[in-house]
Amino acid sequence: MRASQFHISTAKETPNDAEIVSHQLMLRAGFIRRLGSGLYSWLPLGLRVVRKIETIVREEMNRAGALELLMPSVQPADLWQETGRWEKFGPELLRLKDRHQRDFCLGPTHEEVITDIARREIRSYRQLPLNFYQIQTKFRDEVRPRFGVMRAREFIMKDAYSFGLNDNDLQQSFDKMHTAYCTIFDRIGLTYRAVEADSGSIGGAQSREFHVLADSGEDAVVYATEGDYAANIEKAAVVSQSTRDAPTAAQETVETPGVHSIAQLAAALAIPDTQCLKTLLVQGEETPVVALVLRGDHQLNEIKAEHLAHVASPLTMASDEQILAATHCEPGSIGPVGLTIPIIADTDAANMSDFVCGANTRGQHLRGVNWGRDLPEPEVHDLRNVVEGDPNPAGAGTLKIVRGIEVGHIFQLGNEYSQSMQATVLDENGKPQPLMMGCYGIGVTRLAAAAIEQNNDEKGIIWPTSIAPFEAVICPVNMVKSDAVKQAAETLYEELQTAGIDVLFDDRPLRPGAMFADMELIGIPHRFVISDKLLAHDEVEYRGRTDSEASIIARSQVLAQIRRSSVSPD
RNA sequence: CGGGGCGUGGCGCAGCCUGGUAGCGCACCACAAUGGGGUUGUGGGGGUCGGAGGUUCGAAUCCUCUCGCCCCGACCA
Numbered sequence: 001m002r003a004s005q006f007h008i009s010t011a012k013e014t015p016n017d018a019e020i021v022s023h024q025l026m027l028r029a030g031f032i033r034r035l036g037s038g039l040y041s042w043l044p045l046g047l048r049v050v051r052k053i054e055t056i057v058r059e060e061m062n063r064a065g066a067l068e069l070l071m072p073s074v075q076p077a078d079l080w081q082e083t084g085r086w087e088k089f090g091p092e093l094l095r096l097k098d099r100h101q102r103d104f105c106l107g108p109t110h111e112e113v114i115t116d117i118a119r120r121e122i123r124s125y126r127q128l129p130l131n132f133y134q135i136q137t138k139f140r141d142e143v144r145p146r147f148g149v150m151r152a153r154e155f156i157m158k159d160a161y162s163f164g165l166n167d168n169d170l171q172q173s174f175d176k177m178h179t180a181y182c183t184i185f186d187r188i189g190l191t192y193r194a195v196e197a198d199s200g201s202i203g204g205a206q207s208r209e210f211h212v213l214a215d216s217g218e219d220a221v222v223y224a225t226e227g228d229y230a231a232n233i234e235k236a237a238v239v240s241q242s243t244r245d246a247p248t249a250a251q252e253t254v255e256t257p258g259v260h261s262i263a264q265l266a267a268a269l270a271i272p273d274t275q276c277l278k279t280l281l282v283q284g285e286e287t288p289v290v291a292l293v294l295r296g297d298h299q300l301n302e303i304k305a306e307h308l309a310h311v312a313s314p315l316t317m318a319s320d321e322q323i324l325a326a327t328h329c330e331p332g333s334i335g336p337v338g339l340t341i342p343i344i345a346d347t348d349a350a351n352m353s354d355f356v357c358g359a360n361t362r363g364q365h366l367r368g369v370n371w372g373r374d375l376p377e378p379e380v381h382d383l384r385n386v387v388e389g390d391p392n393p394a395g396a397g398t399l400k401i402v403r404g405i406e407v408g409h410i411f412q413l414g415n416e417y418s419q420s421m422q423a424t425v426l427d428e429n430g431k432p433q434p435l436m437m438g439c440y441g442i443g444v445t446r447l448a449a450a451a452i453e454q455n456n457d458e459k460g461i462i463w464p465t466s467i468a469p470f471e472a473v474i475c476p477v478n479m480v481k482s483d484a485v486k487q488a489a490e491t492l493y494e495e496l497q498t499a500g501i502d503v504l505f506d507d508r509p510l511r512p513g514a515m516f517a518d519m520e521l522i523g524i525p526h527r528f529v530i531s532d533k534l535l536a537h538d539e540v541e542y543r544g545r546t547d548s549e550a551s552i553i554a555r556s557q558v559l560a561q562i563r564r565s566s567v568s569p570d
Numbered sequence: 571c572g573g574g575g576c577g578u579g580g581c582g583c584a585g586c587c588u589g590g591u592a593g594c595g596c597a598c599c600a601c602a603a604u605g606g607g608g609u610u611g612u613g614g615g616g617g618u619c620g621g622a623g624g625u626u627c628g629a630a631u632c633c634u635c636u637c638g639c640c641c642c643g644a645c646c647a
Binding site: 009010011012013014015016017019027034036037143144146260261262278279280281294299300302315316317318320323327329330331332333334335358475477478480481510511512513514515516517518520521529531533541 | 645
C-alpha cells in the first residue's frame with residue numbers, strides 16, 4: 001500500500017475524553033473514531049488490525065474443527081422468552097420493535113439463536129459432536145461504556161457453540177477450544193493467563209477466562225507462586241489460616257463521634273483495622289436484609305456472597321431505609337450485636353476475638369466483643385476476596401494478584417438451553433437426549449485494545465507483527481529531490497510485495513522526522529529508510545519498532561532482516 | 571440510577587467572573603525556501619460559541635429549561 005493512496009490521519013494531541021493509553025493511541029494514530037457513547041468506527045488502518053485478528057481466530061477455530069456460520073444480529077423476542085432471558089438479561093439487552101410492534105433485540109450473545117438452529121438441524125447423535133462459530137458484531141447496552149473499544153456497546157466478537165451427546169463430548173470440545181485459545185493468543189504474541197472463573201448465573205461445570213495482563217485491566221487475576229493455579233479473584237477460594245483466641249476483654253461501649261468508616265474507626269481507637277469488624281447489609285432472599293460481616297481489612301467478594309442461599313441475587317446493598325428498619329441506626333455504626341436478622345460471617349471474621357464493631361447507636365462502637373459470648377455464633381462462609389500472600393488453595397505456595405483484561409471466556413453450558421428450548425437428538429437407543437452445549441467467546445475488538453495496553457511506549461503503539469496494520473514500512477528520505485531514492489524505494493516496494501510482505505510505502509512528500517513520528521505512533525514493526533547517502537554504498541537503514549538504534553544493512557538483506565527480527569511483544 | 575465536570579472551526583484550548591467587532595496552537599489550502607527526527611516564512615479557508623426560551627439597546631458571557639459527552643460511585647456501615 002502506498003501511503004499517498006491510503007488514509008493516514010494522526011494527531012499530536014491526545015483527545016481529552018480518552019482515559020487509558022490504548023484509547024488515546026487508537027484515536028491519535030487514526031485507528032478509530034467515536035460516533036457516540038460506546039460506538040466506534042474503524043478507519044481503514046484500524047480495520048486492518050481487526051481483520052488480522054479475525055484471520056488468526058478463524059484459522060485456529062477451523063483447525064480445531066469448528067464450522068463458521070453467520071447469524072442475524074436482530075433476534076426475535078420469543079426466542080429469548082423461551083429461555084426466560086428476555087426478562088432476566090436486564091437493561092443490557094437492547095430491545096426494539098419493528099413496524100408491527102413486535103419485540104426484537106440486538107444480540108448481545110447467540111445461545112438462543114444457535115440452539116434454535118441446533119434443534120432444527122441436528123437429529124441424530126451420529127451428527128455429533130459439532131461446533132459452530134461466527135465472527136460478528138454484538139450489542140450490549142453497557143451501564144457505563146468506557147475506555148474506547150475496550151468496553152464499547154457495539155463490538156466484534158467471535159462466539160462458538162459446541163454440541164455433544166454427553167459430558168464426555170462436552171469435555172472434549174471444551175479442551176479443544178482451550179487449546180485453540182492458547183494457540184490464538186500465542187500466535188498474536190500477547191502475555192496472557194487462562195484462569196478459573198465463575199460461570200455466572202447459567203451454571204455449568206467448568207469455566208475459564210483468558211486474560212491479557214496489563215495494569216489497566218478491569219479484572220484482578222490471582223495466581224499461585226508454585227504450581228499452575230490461576231483464577232479470577234471473583235472465583236479464587238480463600239484458605240483461612242486464622243484461629244480464634246479466647247476472650248480476654250469485657251465488652252464495653254466507646255464513643256466514636258463522626259466515625260463512619262473502618263479507616264476512621266481504626267484511627268480513632270488507635271487499633272489495627274484487622275481488629276475491627278465490618279458489617280454490610282445486603283438484601284436477603286427470605287428476609288428483607290442479611291448482615292455480612294468481614295474483618296476490617298478484607299473486601300467482600302460479591303460473587304461469593306451472591307451464591308449464598310440467604311442472599312438475594314443479584315447482590316444488592318440494603319437501602320438506607322432498610323438499614324434503619326433492621327438496626328434502628330443509620331449507616332456508620334452498624335454491628336452484628338443484637339441484630340435479629342441472619343448474620344453470615346467470613347471465616348476470618350468468625351475467628352476474631354475481642355473485636356470492635358458498630359454499636360447500632362449513632363456515634364458509638366463496641367470493643368471487646370466476642371462471638372458466642374456477646375452474640376450468637378454466626379453462620380460461616382468464605383465471603384472475602386483473597387489478598388496477596390494468602391495460601392494457594394490448590395497446593396503449595398502463596399497467591400499473587402495482577403490486573404488482567406478479559407479477552408476470552410470458555411464455559412460448559414450443559415443442557416440448560418437445550419432443555420428450555422427442547423433441543424434434543426436421538427441417542428443410540430433411539431431415545432431423545434438434550435444436547436450438551438459449550439460456549440466460547442473471544443472479544444476481537446477488545447483484543448486490539450488489549451494488545452496496545454500491553455505494548456506501547458512514549459512514541460506510540462508497538463504492534464506484535466502478527467496483527468500490525470502493516471508489517472513493514474519504507475521511508476524514503478528526500479524522495480522529491482532524488483530520482484535515485486525514488487527508484488530504489490519503488491524497487492524495494494515491489495520486492496517486498498512480491499515476497500508477500502504487507503508493506504507500506506510512505507511516499508508522502510514529508511520530511512523524515514514527520515514520517516518517522518507517524519510510523520512509530522502507528523506502530524509498524526519494521527522500518528526501512530532509503531537515502532542517497534545509503535544508496536551510495538548499496539545499503540538501507542533498518543530499525544525495528546523496539547530497537548534502541550538503527551542499523552545499516554545491505555540492500556539485498558531486507559527480506560532476510562524482516563524474517564529474522566519479528567518484533568517481540570515482551 | 572446518584573454525584574461531579576465539560577460542550578466555543580476537524581483536534582487541543584482561551585475568552586464567560588465584570589455583557590459591546592469570536593481568538594490562539596495543531597490540522598487543512600496556496601506559494602516559497604528547507605530536506606535524516608513532528609522545518610520555516612508569507613498568504614488563506616473554515617465556527618449563527620450543543621439546542622430552545624428568557625433578561626437586555628446589545629448575550630459565547632447573565633437566568634431557565636433541554637440535549638449530548640466525560641469522570642467518579644454500587645466497599646457506606
